[in-house]
Amino acid sequence: MPLLELENVEARYGAIKALHGVSLTVGEGEVVALLGANGAGKTTTLRAVSGTVRKSGQVVFAGRSVARRSPQALARLGVAHVPEGRGLFTELSVWENLRMGAYIRGERKTLRAEAPRIFGYFPWMSERRDQQAGTLSGGEQQMLALARALVARPRLLMLDEPSLGLAPIVVEEIFRIVGELNTKDGLTVLVVEQNAEIALESAARAYVLEVGRVATAGTSDELRGNEAIRQSYLGY
Amino acid sequence: MAEFLQQVVSGLAVGAIYASLALALVLIYRATDVLNFAQGEMATFTTYVAWTLMNHGLSYWPAFALTLAIAFAGGVGVERVLIRPVERRPEVVIVIVTIGLLIALNGLTGWIWGADVKAFDSPFPNDTFEVGGVTISTQDVGTFGVCLATVLLLWAFFRFTTLGLAMRAVANNQNASRLVGVRVGWMLALGWGLAAVLGAVAGMMAAPTVFLDPSMMLVILIYAFAAAVLGGIDSPVGAVVGGLALGVIINLLGAYVDFVGSELRLPTALAVLLLVLLIRPSGLFGHVVVRRV
Numbered sequence: 001m002p003l004l005e006l007e008n009v010e011a012r013y014g015a016i017k018a019l020h021g022v023s024l025t026v027g028e029g030e031v032v033a034l035l036g037a038n039g040a041g042k043t044t045t046l047r048a049v050s051g052t053v054r055k056s057g058q059v060v061f062a063g064r065s066v067a068r069r070s071p072q073a074l075a076r077l078g079v080a081h082v083p084e085g086r087g088l089f090t091e092l093s094v095w096e097n098l099r100m101g102a103y104i105r106g107e108r109k110t111l112r113a114e115a116p117r118i119f120g121y122f123p124w125m126s127e128r129r130d131q132q133a134g135t136l137s138g139g140e141q142q143m144l145a146l147a148r149a150l151v152a153r154p155r156l157l158m159l160d161e162p163s164l165g166l167a168p169i170v171v172e173e174i175f176r177i178v179g180e181l182n183t184k185d186g187l188t189v190l191v192v193e194q195n196a197e198i199a200l201e202s203a204a205r206a207y208v209l210e211v212g213r214v215a216t217a218g219t220s221d222e223l224r225g226n227e228a229i230r231q232s233y234l235g236y
Numbered sequence: 237m238a239e240f241l242q243q244v245v246s247g248l249a250v251g252a253i254y255a256s257l258a259l260a261l262v263l264i265y266r267a268t269d270v271l272n273f274a275q276g277e278m279a280t281f282t283t284y285v286a287w288t289l290m291n292h293g294l295s296y297w298p299a300f301a302l303t304l305a306i307a308f309a310g311g312v313g314v315e316r317v318l319i320r321p322v323e324r325r326p327e328v329v330i331v332i333v334t335i336g337l338l339i340a341l342n343g344l345t346g347w348i349w350g351a352d353v354k355a356f357d358s359p360f361p362n363d364t365f366e367v368g369g370v371t372i373s374t375q376d377v378g379t380f381g382v383c384l385a386t387v388l389l390l391w392a393f394f395r396f397t398t399l400g401l402a403m404r405a406v407a408n409n410q411n412a413s414r415l416v417g418v419r420v421g422w423m424l425a426l427g428w429g430l431a432a433v434l435g436a437v438a439g440m441m442a443a444p445t446v447f448l449d450p451s452m453m454l455v456i457l458i459y460a461f462a463a464a465v466l467g468g469i470d471s472p473v474g475a476v477v478g479g480l481a482l483g484v485i486i487n488l489l490g491a492y493v494d495f496v497g498s499e500l501r502l503p504t505a506l507a508v509l510l511l512v513l514l515i516r517p518s519g520l521f522g523h524v525v526v527r528r529v
Contacts, residue, residue: 081415088409089409
């Protein structure tokens with residue numbers, strides 16, 4: 001049984017329909033990429049999972065139907081969503097952002113237990129825990145957003161364009177850490193990317209969205225190996 | 237010099253009341269981006285509740301504590317019942333709801349308790365003491381102390397508790413708060429509750445000197461607006477400093493500048509408000525957005 005299963009999910013923003021029946025699955029321990037052009041519905045698909053957009057259709061997470069659950073309920077079930085634009089608390093400190101990541105698990109106890117693991121992945125954070133999050137560099141902000149999502153030990157990590165606006169070396173570092181979390185801790189990841197090349201390197205499978213539908217899907221090797229798909233959807 | 241210091245001290249006492257109400261305004265502004273015009277009337281209403289409790293035989297401090305609890309519940313209730321339905325509307329809609337609440341509460345207060353002016357007990361003795369030649373009234377010290385203690389307790393709550401942190405997170409980024417599992421709606425309601433508590437403290441501290449009547453907080457609310465703008469409308473520290481500063485400034489101007497006297501105090505506050513808005517719109521401690529992308 002897959003950890004996450006979407007069946008015929010439709011979503012709209014007011015009069016504009018963003019998803020026209022998306023179906024996909026993410027297995028436990030998998031890294032799956034969600035690719036496609038701007039406006040294809042990648043972000044909306046993540047929102048449909050985390051409960052932050054109105055939708056119809058089926059969403060099953062860990063065997064439960066969650067289509068009608070609130071974002072808070074989904075966070076408690078173990079869905080961590082790092083949204084577009086990172087969603088940091090820019091006025092709070094690095095440490096306070098991490099505390100908020102642990103909010104649903106009893107922040108003090110959880111953070112005390114998790115901090116060493118987090119600082120292991122992001123050593124710079126331990127020396128700069130009192131810095132205001134809004135003053136971090138773009139790459140650091142993305143890492144803090146990732147760290148905050150990890151503190152609660154989610155079952156599913158959803159990343160929305162972690163590479164956006166970042167230098168290639170920072171992007172590589174972030175994907176390296178995501179890969180390590182997957183292989184070491186068995187973390188399941190659903191990652192949205194415009195940068196198909198780097199996403200396919202770390203994901204085992206990918207879905208390509210086009211105007212709110214799944215246009216094609218397959219393993220990363222299949223997608224990369226198919227010249228037609230590469231040219232029309234992946235753009236490299 | 238002694239007289240000057242005396243004026244400063246009594247200015248601080250009045251200023252502490254402005255500071256409490258200004259802080260209430262800032263709390264709600266930070267969470268909902270809206271100025272709560274009903275903040276003063278909410279304070280008046282709860283002060284009448286305290287008066288009723290004392291009339292029914294409760295002594296001052298139990299009545300004070302019970303009033304704070306009632307104010308808290310009332311503030312939470314107002315948010316859930318009146319603000320929640322219009323939460324996602326444009327800000328001007330919410331502002332109009334608070335103005336409606338101002339008028340409704342003012343009417344309700346008059347209807348329940350009558351429009352006549354009532355005396356309100358003070359918990360502090362009506363005497364004075366001297367420190368280095370400066371005569372200080374116990375009343376002023378008590379008022380200042382109670383307001384300051386309330387503000388400090390609130391600061392500690394926001395600084396040291398998980399709930400306080402969650403409320404700050406909600407004020408900073410509501411969507412992100414939802415994603416990490418915070419019940420945003422209840423945090424906003426809690427904010428209204430705490431603001432109502434601050435208002436109740438301000439009302440009960442002001443009532444012994446301004447006397448109880450349904451419009452007693454109207455002028456104080458305007459001072460609180462001026463104080464909040466002076467400090468920076470989104471800065472809690474600014475609201476407190478702004479309130480204290482305004483209290484002292486107004487008191488000194490009233491005492492030393494003849495034409496201000498007692499009649500021109502309110503226009504002076506409005507002049508301060510206007511000047512701040514013209515010269516430094518973000519106020520003394522206002523938020524300058526620091527953000528890198």
